[in-house]
Amino acid sequence: MDIKAIQQAAPSMPAQADKRLNADKSLDKESFGYWLEKSFTAVNEMQQEASHAATNLMSGKNKDIHGTMIAIQKADVAMNLMLEIRNKVISAYDEIKRMQF
Numbered sequence: 090m091d092i093k094a095i096q097q098a099a100p101s102m103p104a105q106a107d108k109r110l111n112a113d114k115s116l117d118k119e120s121f122g123y124w125l126e127k128s129f130t131a132v133n134e135m136q137q138e139a140s141h142a143a144t145n146l147m148s149g150k151n152k153d154i155h156g157t158m159i160a161i162q163k164a165d166v167a168m169n170l171m172l173e174i175r176n177k178v179i180s181a182y183d184e185i186k187r188m189q190f
Contacts, residue, residue, distance in 0.1 A: 128171060131167070135160075135164040138160055138164070139157075139160045139164035143157055
């Protein structure tokens with residue numbers, strides 16, 4: 090399995106998240122931990138943007154229902170992808186625990 094291929098398939102990260110992660114030099118940019126932290130940050134920002142868009146729509150500040158629904162769906166798809174990745178990692182960890190050396 091090629092980790093770089095997974096990295097390319099990941100959703101693009103907002104520029105603000107990239108700036109925050111670049112400030113933290115403790116993780117190697119090629120490591121799985123860095124990729125995971127970057128993905129968590131991107132999903133969190135998508136969730137916040139969707140929440141902000143929904144709040145603005147309900148308060149009447151924004152009348153763009155299509156843009157709001159798109160933001161909500163993007164956040165939902167990103168969260169579901171992150172949950173599936175988490176489930177696969179936990180499954181792999183459980184399988185490794187069952188291995189006998």
